Amino acid sequence: MKSASAGPPTLRHVAQASQVSESTVSKIVNRTKRFSPEVERRVQAAVAELGYTPNPHARSVITGRSRTIGVVVADVLNPHFALLIKGVGSVARARGYTVLLTDSDEDSDLEAELLGTLIPRVDGLIVAPRLEAQVVAQFARLKPLALTARPSDLARRQALGEALTFGVDGFQTGQMIGHYLAQGGHRHVSYLHLAQADDDRLRGLEAALGGQGIRCTVHRSAEPSIEGGLRAATAMLLGEDRPDAVVTYNDLMALGVLAEARKFGFEVPRDFSLVGVDDIPYAALTSPPLTTVRTYSREIGVQLAEALLDRIEGVDRLAPTPPTPQLMVRGSSAPRQYEAAPVGRG
Amino acid sequence: MKSASAGPPTLRHVAQASQVSESTVSKIVNRTKRFSPEVERRVQAAVAELGYTPNPHARSVITGRSRTIGVVVADVLNPHFALLIKGVGSVARARGYTVLLTDSDEDSDLEAELLGTLIPRVDGLIVAPRLEAQVVAQFARLKPLALTARPSDLARRQALGEALTFGVDGFQTGQMIGHYLAQGGHRHVSYLHLAQADDDRLRGLEAALGGQGIRCTVHRSAEPSIEGGLRAATAMLLGEDRPDAVVTYNDLMALGVLAEARKFGFEVPRDFSLVGVDDIPYAALTSPPLTTVRTYSREIGVQLAEALLDRIEGVDRLAPTPPTPQLMVRGSSAPRQYEAAPVGRG
DNA sequence: GTGAAAGCGCTAACAC
DNA sequence: GTGTTAGCGCTTTCAC
Numbered sequence: 001m002k003s004a005s006a007g008p009p010t011l012r013h014v015a016q017a018s019q020v021s022e023s024t025v026s027k028i029v030n031r032t033k034r035f036s037p038e039v040e041r042r043v044q045a046a047v048a049e050l051g052y053t054p055n056p057h058a059r060s061v062i063t064g065r066s067r068t069i070g071v072v073v074a075d076v077l078n079p080h081f082a083l084l085i086k087g088v089g090s091v092a093r094a095r096g097y098t099v100l101l102t103d104s105d106e107d108s109d110l111e112a113e114l115l116g117t118l119i120p121r122v123d124g125l126i127v128a129p130r131l132e133a134q135v136v137a138q139f140a141r142l143k144p145l146a147l148t149a150r151p152s153d154l155a156r157r158q159a160l161g162e163a164l165t166f167g168v169d170g171f172q173t174g175q176m177i178g179h180y181l182a183q184g185g186h187r188h189v190s191y192l193h194l195a196q197a198d199d200d201r202l203r204g205l206e207a208a209l210g211g212q213g214i215r216c217t218v219h220r221s222a223e224p225s226i227e228g229g230l231r232a233a234t235a236m237l238l239g240e241d242r243p244d245a246v247v248t249y250n251d252l253m254a255l256g257v258l259a260e261a262r263k264f265g266f267e268v269p270r271d272f273s274l275v276g277v278d279d280i281p282y283a284a285l286t287s288p289p290l291t292t293v294r295t296y297s298r299e300i301g302v303q304l305a306e307a308l309l310d311r312i313e314g315v316d317r318l319a320p321t322p323p324t325p326q327l328m329v330r331g332s333s334a335p336r337q338y339e340a341a342p343v344g345r346g
Numbered sequence: 347m348k349s350a351s352a353g354p355p356t357l358r359h360v361a362q363a364s365q366v367s368e369s370t371v372s373k374i375v376n377r378t379k380r381f382s383p384e385v386e387r388r389v390q391a392a393v394a395e396l397g398y399t400p401n402p403h404a405r406s407v408i409t410g411r412s413r414t415i416g417v418v419v420a421d422v423l424n425p426h427f428a429l430l431i432k433g434v435g436s437v438a439r440a441r442g443y444t445v446l447l448t449d450s451d452e453d454s455d456l457e458a459e460l461l462g463t464l465i466p467r468v469d470g471l472i473v474a475p476r477l478e479a480q481v482v483a484q485f486a487r488l489k490p491l492a493l494t495a496r497p498s499d500l501a502r503r504q505a506l507g508e509a510l511t512f513g514v515d516g517f518q519t520g521q522m523i524g525h526y527l528a529q530g531g532h533r534h535v536s537y538l539h540l541a542q543a544d545d546d547r548l549r550g551l552e553a554a555l556g557g558q559g560i561r562c563t564v565h566r567s568a569e570p571s572i573e574g575g576l577r578a579a580t581a582m583l584l585g586e587d588r589p590d591a592v593v594t595y596n597d598l599m600a601l602g603v604l605a606e607a608r609k610f611g612f613e614v615p616r617d618f619s620l621v622g623v624d625d626i627p628y629a630a631l632t633s634p635p636l637t638t639v640r641t642y643s644r645e646i647g648v649q650l651a652e653a654l655l656d657r658i659e660g661v662d663r664l665a666p667t668p669p670t671p672q673l674m675v676r677g678s679s680a681p682r683q684y685e686a687a688p689v690g691r692g
Numbered sequence: 693g694t695g696a697a698a699g700c701g702c703t704a705a706c707a708c
Numbered sequence: 709g710t711g712t713t714a715g716c717g718c719t720t721t722c723a724c
Contacts, residue, residue: 057406058701101447404717
């Protein structure tokens with residue numbers, strides 16, 4: 001029974017209750033040293049009795065570590081990030097860490113602000129950055145950072161300095177989509193790009209299409225969301241020279257395009273093929289179900305967290321191989337048949 | 347320029363660099379006292395020069411507060427919770443707090459564990475609880491708690507002890523759906539209930555249907571997710587005596603039911619009306635778009651956070667009125683016309 | 693205005 | 709095995 005003292009019980013209270021020194025209690029609580037059964041019993045009893053919990057802040061002041069990692073994503077509402085968070089969380093919990101999560105709302109300035117407030121509180125950070133590489137690199141000098149980006153381009157990777165980077169290859173992702181569309185006889189692809197994002201996907205797509213002489217029109221949006229897709233759809237679909245394939249930076253945008261296209265009276269994939277990226281859970285449930293590239297969001301989160309915690313704890317493990325993106329062909333895309341005579345189906 | 351000392355700069359370093367005492371620096375940094383312009387300038391300069399950031403842990407040890415609030419949700423992947431988180435985050439940031447977020451994966455034991463680890467680190471907690479009221483009440487005695495639940499039932503509300511509770515009224519939500527379906531001439535409603543959840547919605551639904559002599563069959567699932575809906579669909583739709591309306595605990599489950607129903611060859615709303623709860627962003631994008639009840643997830647997050655921070659800071663503000671749930675009638679539901687003669691439309 | 697001194701709750705050397 | 713001592717980085721009386 002705790003007497004009418006202010007605040008929660010401290011080490012001192014446990015020490016007094018069990019008639020030992022504070023350091024003894026500390027060592028028992030932290031299992032950092034063994035004591036006689038008698039003493040251990042008494043201390044454990046007092047801990048239970050008082051409901052003692054160590055003050056993690058006090059501990060951090062001394063050790064300089066907080067057993068906390070920060071996560072900064074652009075939008076928790078995006079299932080890609082939500083899955084990443086879940087991956088990070090499961091690893092963190094298993095290894096005894098707490099997660100400090102923040103949502104930058106797709107705003108770079110806010111992202112920088114959040115990084116600033118998180119850094120003094122955490123042992124390391126996992127970031128899906130919208131900030132430029134140089135700025136991120138500055139933060140990477142203060143605390144270990146693990147980034148989801150995986151720039152194919154060496155210069156940019158070096159700009160990130162000491163930060164770990166890990167993620168599905170963007171160039172490869174774009175390339176897969178390009179090859180697939182080329183093979184399907186498409187002649188004009190519109191890509192809905194995320195304004196502040198890496199150009200990896202775009203370059204991969206263009207590389208694959210360019211060789212085949214297929215046109216690629218690029219549209220930009222600042223919002224990698226359903227709304228972004230909705231808003232961009234008009235420009236993409238209602239201009240003259242309509243594309244026969246639309247590729248979007250991510251699935252959310254694709255869902256937006258799909259909804260808006262339906263409103264305009266288009267039918268997918270009859271009027272154009274639609275391809276997203278991420279394979280969020282909703283992608284398989286639309287009608288038609290969305291063709292997309294699986295980016296293994298959860299796995300990326302797991303591997304980022306493992307790598308970050310390894311670095312924090314000084315464990316020298318081999319860097320894991322990132323998953324290979326996988327094209328999920330579904331109903332929203334179909335081959336074009338421009339010169340085929342109108343012979344029924346197939 | 348910081349010399350080759352270990353770790354980040356501390357108050358002491360700033361004090362030395364600016365030739366004043368530590369306490370002076372502390373007071374200037376915290377704006378807790380004013381000094382001569384000359385001294386203030388010197389200190390500010392040193393702070394900038396060294397890149398000093400206060401150590402929040404050290405501060406917490408003394409003040410007993412961390413300017414951090416914890417959030418525990420069952421599943422970040424559920425847009426309802428993601429929106430709630432966003433609401434909480436925006437308020438927290440505006441008021442100078444950091445958010446410690448965790449995902450209990452719909453697991454009560456894990457939820458309890460997470461609460462235990464968060465409590466010593468935060469000034470208060472926002473919880474969307476799956477745990478029983480009594481257990482939650484225990485935690486509420488340690489730190490201020492704000493809960494999303496809003497049990498209509500007084501006994502349960504009292505069981506929650508000192509915790510703030512705030513959310514859209516479950517009974518009312520169920521009732522609205524019941525009235526709507528009754529009015530549409532439905533005769534047999536199946537409700538897909540979340541096993542460990544409050545019965546408020548169910549009771550509201552039954553209250554509205556019972557009066558009209560409409561049958562209500564209850565199915566239970568432990569997963570308030572797309573998968574939960576997929577899995578429950580078979581039992582709900584393939585038994586004899588098929589319902590002419592399906593209501594689900596939330597929209598995710600409804601999406602699952604919709605997808606599975608399509609696979610079975612059902613057509614919605616021709617074969618049955620489908621109604622969800624939450625109005626997640628995807629609800630309006632399915633085909634047919636989902637009829638649902640808007641629960642104002644983001645607003646709830648905002649108001650919970652405001653209320654919690656008010657309590658933490660001892661501000662005595664009036665408790666806000668929770669939003670009224672709103673029925674969003676869309677294409678997935680339609681009136682039944684059992685005895686009407688086959689006279690075209692309308 | 694400014695500073696000295698004490699101490700928050702805890703860990704880490706080092707005695708014994 | 710157990711205790712003593714010092715001190716992490718900071719805030720907070722209370723003097724001057």
